[in-house]
Amino acid sequence: MKYSLLILLGCLTLLLPVRGAENQAFYRDILVKAINEEDSAKQIALVKELVAAGDELVERGLAAWRVSELFVNSEANGLKVPFVLDTQLDSDGKAKAIRLTDGKFITDAAGKPLLFRANELTAVDNNSRIRRAIKTTLDLFAIGNPVPKLRRDAVIKLGQEQNPEYLPHFQNRLKTETDPEVIKALNEAVALTQTVDADAAVRNPAIIKLGQMRSINAHDFLVQLETKVKADRAKYGEETLQVLQKTIVQIENYQRWGTLFGTAFRGVSLAAVLLVAALGLAITFGLMGVINMAHGEVMAVGAYTTFFVQGVFGSGLLFSLFGKTVTVKGMGLTGGGFDCYFIVSLVASFVMAGLVGLALERGIIRFLYKRPLESLLATWGVSLILQQIFRHTFGSANVQVDAPGFLQGSLVVDDVLFAYNRIFIIGFAGFVVLLTWLLLTKTSLGLQIRAVMQNRTMASCVGVRTDRVNMMTFAFGSGLAGMAGACMTQIANVGPSLGQNYIIDCFMVVVLGGVGNLVGTVSASAGVGITNQVLEPWLGAVLGKITVLTAIILFLQWRPNGLFVTRSRSLD
Amino acid sequence: MKPSFSKILAGAAAGLIALTASAADTVKVGVLHSLSGTMAISETSLKDVLLFTFDEINKKGGVMGKMIEPVVVDPASNWPLFAEKAEELLVKDKVAVVFGCWTSVSRKSCLPVFEKENGLLFYPVQYEGEELSKNIFYTAEAVNQQAIPPVDYMLSEGKKKFYLLGSDYVYPRTTNKILKKYLKSKGIPDSDIEEIYTPFGHTDYQTIVASIKKFAAGGNACIISTLNGDTNVPFFKEFANAGLTSENCPVVSFSISEDEFRGLPAKQLAGHLGCWTYFMSIKTPENEMFVHDFLSWVQAPKVSGIDYTVSGVDPKGRVTCSPMNLSRMGVYLWKQAVEKAGTFDVDKVRDALIGQKFKGPVCEVTMQENHHLINDVFIGETLPTGQFKVIKTFKGVAGEPFSEKFLK
Numbered sequence: 001m002k003y004s005l006l007i008l009l010g011c012l013t014l015l016l017p018v019r020g021a022e023n024q025a026f027y028r029d030i031l032v033k034a035i036n037e038e039d040s041a042k043q044i045a046l047v048k049e050l051v052a053a054g055d056e057l058v059e060r061g062l063a064a065w066r067v068s069e070l071f072v073n074s075e076a077n078g079l080k081v082p083f084v085l086d087t088q089l090d091s092d093g094k095a096k097a098i099r100l101t102d103g104k105f106i107t108d109a110a111g112k113p114l115l116f117r118a119n120e121l122t123a124v125d126n127n128s129r130i131r132r133a134i135k136t137t138l139d140l141f142a143i144g145n146p147v148p149k150l151r152r153d154a155v156i157k158l159g160q161e162q163n164p165e166y167l168p169h170f171q172n173r174l175k176t177e178t179d180p181e182v183i184k185a186l187n188e189a190v191a192l193t194q195t196v197d198a199d200a201a202v203r204n205p206a207i208i209k210l211g212q213m214r215s216i217n218a219h220d221f222l223v224q225l226e227t228k229v230k231a232d233r234a235k236y237g238e239e240t241l242q243v244l245q246k247t248i249v250q251i252e253n254y255q256r257w258g259t260l261f262g263t264a265f266r267g268v269s270l271a272a273v274l275l276v277a278a279l280g281l282a283i284t285f286g287l288m289g290v291i292n293m294a295h296g297e298v299m300a301v302g303a304y305t306t307f308f309v310q311g312v313f314g315s316g317l318l319f320s321l322f323g324k325t326v327t328v329k330g331m332g333l334t335g336g337g338f339d340c341y342f343i344v345s346l347v348a349s350f351v352m353a354g355l356v357g358l359a360l361e362r363g364i365i366r367f368l369y370k371r372p373l374e375s376l377l378a379t380w381g382v383s384l385i386l387q388q389i390f391r392h393t394f395g396s397a398n399v400q401v402d403a404p405g406f407l408q409g410s411l412v413v414d415d416v417l418f419a420y421n422r423i424f425i426i427g428f429a430g431f432v433v434l435l436t437w438l439l440l441t442k443t444s445l446g447l448q449i450r451a452v453m454q455n456r457t458m459a460s461c462v463g464v465r466t467d468r469v470n471m472m473t474f475a476f477g478s479g480l481a482g483m484a485g486a487c488m489t490q491i492a493n494v495g496p497s498l499g500q501n502y503i504i505d506c507f508m509v510v511v512l513g514g515v516g517n518l519v520g521t522v523s524a525s526a527g528v529g530i531t532n533q534v535l536e537p538w539l540g541a542v543l544g545k546i547t548v549l550t551a552i553i554l555f556l557q558w559r560p561n562g563l564f565v566t567r568s569r570s571l572d
Numbered sequence: 573m574k575p576s577f578s579k580i581l582a583g584a585a586a587g588l589i590a591l592t593a594s595a596a597d598t599v600k601v602g603v604l605h606s607l608s609g610t611m612a613i614s615e616t617s618l619k620d621v622l623l624f625t626f627d628e629i630n631k632k633g634g635v636m637g638k639m640i641e642p643v644v645v646d647p648a649s650n651w652p653l654f655a656e657k658a659e660e661l662l663v664k665d666k667v668a669v670v671f672g673c674w675t676s677v678s679r680k681s682c683l684p685v686f687e688k689e690n691g692l693l694f695y696p697v698q699y700e701g702e703e704l705s706k707n708i709f710y711t712a713e714a715v716n717q718q719a720i721p722p723v724d725y726m727l728s729e730g731k732k733k734f735y736l737l738g739s740d741y742v743y744p745r746t747t748n749k750i751l752k753k754y755l756k757s758k759g760i761p762d763s764d765i766e767e768i769y770t771p772f773g774h775t776d777y778q779t780i781v782a783s784i785k786k787f788a789a790g791g792n793a794c795i796i797s798t799l800n801g802d803t804n805v806p807f808f809k810e811f812a813n814a815g816l817t818s819e820n821c822p823v824v825s826f827s828i829s830e831d832e833f834r835g836l837p838a839k840q841l842a843g844h845l846g847c848w849t850y851f852m853s854i855k856t857p858e859n860e861m862f863v864h865d866f867l868s869w870v871q872a873p874k875v876s877g878i879d880y881t882v883s884g885v886d887p888k889g890r891v892t893c894s895p896m897n898l899s900r901m902g903v904y905l906w907k908q909a910v911e912k913a914g915t916f917d918v919d920k921v922r923d924a925l926i927g928q929k930f931k932g933p934v935c936e937v938t939m940q941e942n943h944h945l946i947n948d949v950f951i952g953e954t955l956p957t958g959q960f961k962v963i964k965t966f967k968g969v970a971g972e973p974f975s976e977k978f979l980k
């Protein structure tokens with residue numbers, strides 16, 4: 001009776017828009033009643049009635065109730081009026097109170113808005129049952145949310161409750177919905193809800209439909225249903241069981257494809273991460289033969305540069321330089337302007353790390369070209385010094401680098417996830433490899449680099465300034481490491497030990513690929529990345545990693561020079 | 573030669589006199605926390621709060637009229653060194669009690685030393701249980717105080733699938749073993765429990781998040797995470813990018829307290845859950861005072877009553893958290909027991925400790941005969957500010973180290 005009355009009211013609202021205001025008041029009254037109700041079962045019933053309200057203020061009140069931000073004011077006339085606080089705070093942290101009955105501010109006798117501080121008020125009680133009821137009501141509101149993604153999430157969630165009461169809401173929405181993703185989710189939700197229908201004529205087509213939709217979300221529910229059907233064949237009938245089993249196999253086959261493509265993508269993405277990290281080392285160690293233990297810290301220079309640039313674009317930052325605290329005022333950008341920081345920081349970290357590399361080469365490494373073992377010790381010392389500098393400047397705790405908007409979230413194609421930050425790194429790896437290859441093969445500097453690396457003395461004899469070429473090469477390699485550091489901020493921790501986490505992997509990839517060979521580095525990172533991701537689901541992260549390392553050791557026993565062997569006098 | 577020799581003797585005698593004189597009005601207390609190495613980031617805060625507590629006590633007249641004299645050593649996150657430093661504290665410095673250790677492996681490494689020398693150790697960090705030494709008092713949360721309550725909560729919220737994710741070491745493995753048994757006793761089949769470990773410092777969570785996504789597709793799954801330290805950052809980044817949220821798949825993290833939050837992107841963790849016996853955000857007059865006093869102490873750290881310079885206290889962005897609160901309460905429980913026993917003698921203090929009650933910042937705790945506390949347990953939802961909002965309270969949960977006692 002109550003429902004039919006509601007539906008009648010709903011129809012009237014549609015027919016006569018003038019009744020809108022009264023309708024609003026009607027639902028707001030229900031909300032007030034629900035809030036003041038003592039009995040929790042009645043409260044829940046009242047909250048459920050609010051489903052059809054579609055009023056912004058009611059929605060706001062419910063949402064606030066759920067998170068304990070709804071309060072009650074006893075007004076002069078003895079009425080208890082619920083209110084929420086305005087989102088705008090004044091300098092004292094106080095806010096105006098918005099009455100849920102009419103959306104106006106609560107005022108004192110003189111008509112001035114009263115100010116409240118949230119933590120001085122006592123929120124209206126809630127418990128998990130009421131919270132769930134509120135959530136359901138809000139979710140049903142959310143079916144009408146203007147943002148398609150939120151609409152879709154709400155529909156998926158409601159579908160999973162398999163509550164036949166929601167069916168009319170879904171079907172109503174289907175009539176007006178235009179977004180293809182939401183339509184898909186709605187159809188799925190309808191079918192999923194219908195699978196628990198007592199009537200086989202409704203149930204079986206719904207199951208078949210889920211199979212046709214290749215609904216991964218429905219898989220668990222269908223498996224549950226299968227156990228139920230098996231336990232009580234007489235009630236459900238053989239046909240349902242057959243349909244179910246066929247559908248489950250159908251969905252699992254589809255899932256298998258998804259896993260295959262997912263694994264392939266994850267493998268390529270890990271390979272790209274390794275490649276980006278190792279490319280700088282492939283130049284400094286691979287081409288130049290400097291055992292550069294500070295490679296990881298040069299990456300960290302890039303990562304901290306990104307953090308710095310982020311601070312400049314955003315809300316500023318604090319760091320200490322030689323014991324003095326330096327405050328950098330930020331530009332306070334938000335949205336797209338702020339997101340640009342990442343592009344700027346890629347360039348900045350290349351320059352910054354390049355300069356560090358330059359200083360390192362001029363200051364230490366150039367004296368040690370003929371003594372590789374000593375360069376190992378010296379660069380290791382440099383790495384320790386750099387780590388301490390990071391600690392002193394930015395603190396020993398990790399710093400936070402936010403992802404720019406365009407690198408958050410993921411692209412979903414046929415239920416396979418492609419995270420934007422991973423796609424970016426793959427693209428970036430490709431770009432950097434191309435850049436390096438062009439530099440080495442198509443420019444005169446590249447020609448000189450190759451000449452010096454193959455035979456330093458001879459190159460020097462024919463007039464190549466080997467000293468300068470060494471310097472440029474090392475700076476370029478370090479710059480690449482810096483850019484790698486900037487990329488790593490998007491997937492890993494930025495802290496003083498960032499370099500330590502990557503140095504082993506970098507050397508592994510370069511040595512496995514064959515020292516002095518760019519193609520080798522690319523194929524080695526691809527090999528290690530993909531093998532790792534293929535093995536991980538079977539063996540787990542720990543055993544997977546052990547297996548990969550063992551395989552590498554065995555491989556190097558068999559081919560000590562790595563995948564691709566470069567013949568060069570300087571390396572012999 | 574002779575005169576100088578006698579001078580040395582005289583000097584030594586004078587020194588001895590000075591030593592006995594100072595020993596008369598001070599009592600030495602050991603602090604055994606890593607101040608360097610990987611664990612320093614967590615353990616330094618505990619050293620700070622201990623010194624703060626000693627200062628609090630000394631200001632009010634000390635323990636039985638004696639000023640607490642801290643002996644701070646640095647075991648440098650090196651497990652065997654914990655045993656050496658413990659021995660040094662007990663044998664060389666002859667401290668009355670030691671407060672210390674964070675990881676279980678460090679506790680296990682110095683446990684034999686405390687038993688051999690009959691010392692006293694207070695251990696303040698949530699751990700996996702299955703241990704009871706007469707020389708250790710565990711103010712820490714036992715598994716039934718930290719792991720079982722949130723699992724119960726998740727079950728009551730209608731979650732039916734559990735993904736147990738942890739770093740690969742003794743605490744996560746033991747906790748998950750117990751949780752698995754517990755979940756089975758609650759009727760969750762093996763097929764709906766997934767148990768996954770990653771190495772320390774793991775950065776690539778793609779595969780794991782993909783499998784979680786698949787696992788949670790039915791909408792009734794949750795994650796119980798014992799991931800340690802900063803591996804949480806790549807995990808939560810990947811988690812958020814995959815479109816997973818606290819709404820469709822909540823994560824309960826056992827190793828993230830307010831202090832760890834300082835190094836994590838709080839925004840990405842908002843809405844997920846934590847379970848501790850203390851939250852900084854809990855509003856009681858006692859807690860507000862504790863937080864206020866501690867935050868002002870770190871600005872000008874000192875230990876009153878004795879000649880001692882405090883160093884290495886970071887005044888910026890400090891918070892209080894459960895292990896810190898448990899550390900502090902341990903000191904007070906020990907003080908009360910000493911005063912009850914009327915002596916610093918370990919055996920007598922141990923007996924006096926049983927049944928000792930202390931009104932902490934958020935509730936009163938009682939030391940039980942099994943050397944664990946009866947304490948209130950709170951489940952909190954993380955906020956973007958790095959604080960927790962309490963969503964459920966369990967009153968007076970008695971800590972029980974042995975799982976067979978609470979698993980039927």
